[in-house]
Amino acid sequence: MSKSQTETGNTQGMRRWVVKAGSNMVLSGGPLLLRAWMQQVAQLRREHNIEVIWVTSGAIASAADRVPSARKKGRTLSEKQALSAIGQPMVMDLYNLALNATGLLGAQILLTYDDIADDVRRRNFQNTVEQLLTWDVTPVLNENDAVATEEIKFGDNDSLSARVAWVTRAERLLILTDVAGLYDSDPRKNPHATRVSHLKRVTQELLDSTDKGSGSSRGTGGMYSKLSAAQLAAEHGVETWLVQGDVPSVLLQVANNADVGTRIDAMRRRREK
Numbered sequence: 001m002s003k004s005q006t007e008t009g010n011t012q013g014m015r016r017w018v019v020k021a022g023s024n025m026v027l028s029g030g031p032l033l034l035r036a037w038m039q040q041v042a043q044l045r046r047e048h049n050i051e052v053i054w055v056t057s058g059a060i061a062s063a064a065d066r067v068p069s070a071r072k073k074g075r076t077l078s079e080k081q082a083l084s085a086i087g088q089p090m091v092m093d094l095y096n097l098a099l100n101a102t103g104l105l106g107a108q109i110l111l112t113y114d115d116i117a118d119d120v121r122r123r124n125f126q127n128t129v130e131q132l133l134t135w136d137v138t139p140v141l142n143e144n145d146a147v148a149t150e151e152i153k154f155g156d157n158d159s160l161s162a163r164v165a166w167v168t169r170a171e172r173l174l175i176l177t178d179v180a181g182l183y184d185s186d187p188r189k190n191p192h193a194t195r196v197s198h199l200k201r202v203t204q205e206l207l208d209s210t211d212k213g214s215g216s217s218r219g220t221g222g223m224y225s226k227l228s229a230a231q232l233a234a235e236h237g238v239e240t241w242l243v244q245g246d247v248p249s250v251l252l253q254v255a256n257n258a259d260v261g262t263r264i265d266a267m268r269r270r271r272e273k
């Protein structure tokens with residue numbers, strides 16, 4: 001059954017989330033974790049009236065594991081682009097298996113920065129997403145790394161997901177990563193670090209003191225890019241949750257406002273884009 005859309009864009013009566021999964025989570029969690037996520041996506045729709053736009057990383061990391069001659073460090077842009085072209089269909093295969101096993105249908109959208117910055121292309125993207133959601137199809141997004149040069153890159157998928165949340169007027173952005181949220185220092189380096197469960201605002205001071213390095217060999221941007229993304233999202237009325245992706249039922253826990261990860265408030269009401 002097809003659903004009608006409200007004036008604000010969301011499918012009738014639905015709340016909208018953007019959920020972003022980091023490379024290390026996708027690669028280390030594999031098919032079982034992806035299936036658990038997609039089961040939760042179906043449950044969110046059924047029981048909470050929440051529709052999900054999914055943003056995934058993992059293309060480059062998937063290919064790097066399979067191309068023995070690819071360098072582990074210091075890759076050139078064209079090496080990363082070629083790896084992404086190899087890895088993107090691998091990642092999508094995993095998602096399609098997980099979606100199909102859950103009775104859902106998925107759709108792939110690959111974006112460059114220009115697709116969001118340009119008015120006409122952004123409108124086309126928005127229309128495509130709205131149509132997919134009206135049909136109950138789950139959009140699965142990634143950066144179009146194979147053609148994105150340094151000048152036209154989002155930089156990382158944390159930034160991409162915040163911009164997508166903004167232009168699709170999502171209520172929440174969930175960033176699924178390999179730590180249980182923001183800590184007062186990197187928990188991989190400091191075993192006594194404590195989790196910050198709630199942040200009213202991402203200040204410049206906090207950003208300046210946050211590590212830009214990834215916690216694994218697979219990720220990009222570390223906690224810094226997540227906080228920058230949360231700051232951008234907040235400015236556009238989107239609440240962000242930074243959570244550990246492989247915690248059981250983590251998406252449902254967020255739907256129930258449980259004390260998981262780090263919740264970062266939205267700064268003001270959402271506005272039309």
Ligand SMILES: Nc1ncnc2c1ncn2[C@@H]1O[C@H](COP(=O)(O)OP(=O)(O)O)[C@@H](O)[C@H]1O
Nearest residue numbers: 022023177183185186214215216219220222223
């Ligand atoms: N203050 C902090 N709180 C939590 N994690 C931090 C902090 N500072 C640095 N990190 C690191 O950020 C990493 C997550 O970022 P990243 O590796 O880019 O993940 P992803 O691939 O999910 O985007 C964690 O593994 C952790 O080691």
Ligand SMILES: N[C@@H](CCC(=O)OP(=O)(O)O)C(=O)O
Nearest residue numbers: 023057058059060156157220
């Ligand atoms: N677009 C890239 C991921 C870039 C990225 O931001 O990675 P991550 O920090 O793991 O979310 C890929 O699919 O390999």
